[in-house]
Amino acid sequence: MTTGTTGPADDAPLFGAESQFSAFFDDPRWALAMIRATVLEAAHPQIGAALVDNSTFVAHPWRRLRNTFLSMRRMFDADPAVREREAARLNRLHARMSGSDSRGRAYDAMDRAARAWVIATLFESAVTMCRLSGQPLDRVTMERMYAEYRAFLAALDGDAGELPADLHDFWPYFDGVVENVLENTEAARVILYRLFDHLPAPALLAGAPTLWAAGRAVVSPLIGAITVASLPEPYRRRAGLPEMPGAPTAMQGAYLAAGLTRFLPAGWINAGTIIETLSLSPGSDDPRARTVTALHARMKQASALLRLLTPLRGDTGDGTAPAAPGEGRRMAEEFFRQVLDQTGDGHLDWPDLAAMARELATRLDLDEPEETRLYDAFAAWWRELQAALDTDGDGRVSAGEYAAAVPSLAGPALIRVAEVLFDATDKDGNGAIDADEYRALFRTAFHRDLTITDGTYGRSAFVGDFLSFMSGRRTNTPYDPLLADA
Template sequence: MRPVFGPGSQFHALFNDPRWALAIVRATVLEAAHPQIGAALIDNSTFVAHPWRRLRNTFLSLQRMFGADEHVRNREAARLNRLHARLNGTDARNRPYDAMHPDVRAWVAATMFESAVTMCRLSGQPLDRDAMEQLYTEFQAFLATMGDGAGHLPPSLHEFWTYYDRVVEEELENTEAMRIILYKLFDHLPAPPLLNGLPTLWAAGRAVAGPVVGAITVASLPEPFRRRAGLPELPGAQTLMQGAYLAVGLARLLPEGWIKADTIADLLALSPDSDDPRARTITALRDKMNRAGALIRLITPLPPQPDTATQGGLQRSAEEFFAEVLDQTGNGYLDWPDLAAMARELSSRLDLDEPEETRLYNAFADWWRELQAALDTDGDGRINAQEYATAVPSLAGPALIKVAEVLFDATDKDGNQTIDADEYRALFRSAFRRDTASTEAAYTRSSFVKDFLSFMSGRRHSTPYDPLLAQA
């Protein structure tokens, strides 16, 4: 009998399959079409402003949940439950949503299972009955690890398809979150951190790839839902979709180890300042491309570019800081979900347990109350860019100082009142570049708090903190 988790499981065999890139997009669209999940994404998720960060965190979570280590799996399940418990509210039609609802969580597992089955079928290698039964058992075990009781997913694979068709035909909607993923996200997808220095190249590639990915995804969705949601299908989209799955599937013929999902996700999230050898290699290649581009511009002059001393250098306007750092959800406002997203990202990076995680969330909640009292001039419960820019606030009040103190304590795992190189990398995922010739070779509490407050005051770019909270 094959193991349910870890090496030898069906999910483990599929995890590094390059076709997952298409299947995950498809599953995410089907999740976002569920009204409760769509509302939670719109209100709380950073997938619009920080899609690469969200992608890496998703891959890391799946790796932990389906890995062989039971302790790691249970710890990740507890973390996800704490995260989901904080995601509840009402949608635009005043309908309640709750990320802890077992039927909602069952639908997330259902979309991942069904999209895995579909990706194999569309690429000409359908799963046989035994493999499909095994994969379904693994997703049922996934929900059981999360603490959900049996019955929210049907007990047998045969009954699953009836359940799946019913949800698709009766419950899914053309939600705002789904439309953003299909028609806006790829058109405006920011470059991953490591490619930030190549905006023209990235924009050109995105202009071609974005509509193609959208068309492929729409064509792969269940036909009853496409019809009911009014999703247009371009002529030839079915052929394009099947060709894409077949072409991507050929990558599985590469030597073992060449395609690893977590390695690719890590690479996309790397900061150019990272001490990872891969970052240095790609940064060197990017520098050569930039020099080549400079030569081309000498031969064919382009219109004058903005002054990088003010727009791309150390200085940052209040509007830039608001959009890049404070508005984590990308909805144009600063409110509690934005600060909660910061706490969530910091907690995930540091792999915090419940007491430390709750302490960090509480510190951010106190800061939100302080900001709201000072900047919410129209009393609508949120802060817009104009309110923030007009006030030109110094954000380093007592509550933000408390956030910095709590974050330092969480990062300082050994409690020696300094952050060493390993602790630094755990938080920033970049090189430890303190001045070893000075008396501050280590990162002391006072230095950490000072740097954090300087960054969160919003006027200057910061090498370590920009990748932490500003980059996509």
């Protein structure tokens, strides 16, 4: 089975800028299609269980979006070396995810049938988005795109045998999985009914909680209704998903409106730029930060005006809860929620620390063995935390157990995490982090609060700052967005 480098009809490349996939990447319709595909993925019992146990999409959806976008760009890069390196990274990531669901059924993120279903949902949702927007794909284009997605699967699994070889056979396969395999899983319900209702603001809107909450209250139910209406009818029936009156019309209108963007001048919509801009924090040294900072100021003004008109109970106007007199640091519960509980399930366990390691390894673009060293260090820290904080012996740490203990707990294992992270960031191994290495980790220039005399960041200072942050003793440091950003 070939991984595919040329198309079946016109010998056009299956990867790179000339692929059909790349043509859709900056298409606003793709956002709707991706939400739909994600629900269909999460409805698969194996994938849904893996998402519930390991994913950060609830607590850190914007970070997850950015990393997913970057990964898909790499997987469809024209350079085979880039694709192979990213496939190896994804396989290492998935190999660390296995367990059992709430019904005791085993799941494994390396299950080939489940991985094939992920690719199948992306392809079928792309076809569906074109049909719903009044621009159905012709047979030749559809076959070429199907070849691209099979090549994507082959790049991950070594071959594409889990997907039918012919497009004609794909549709019975897809319908069979929908009717016989998919379930109303917890992960699917979270995406449909919880994720958008509680979606945290991206960095751009972090200082305008009232404005964000008001907009979210209007948009979230609409997105949910549109997504449900777009799902295959057999799945909606089996899962008992209600279809709101008027939802099919709203769905059709949303896809048609998004499809009209094809009349905009080329380059006006760039998904990468949009995602990067949303991720920028005001005050960043990125050249785009001046615009972001100005927009942020406008958002805060609008939020303040809206708050005067419709005050929200308990809102202070700056996104924080009213501070207790004399409170000098983040409360233990807040630190637990924002930093430690990466999966957003209300408990601290190994998947949370694994998510931290995964995010840091992604930022630094680590290969083996550096990635494994980082995971091993976090695993040792988890064992240390579990031994010290898990008072009821249930194998995880609750917010109450954390708050009742010493929040500033920082033992040898956490020191080891800091040292391994320093070594991974110090790419040239000279014992200090320079400006470029610092930017790779923090995505900004040297923080103004750092005491740097020679243009570098030394090991002892790095380890001390990291320990102070991870033990909840210091806030407003460059480490805050590193693991706490949405």
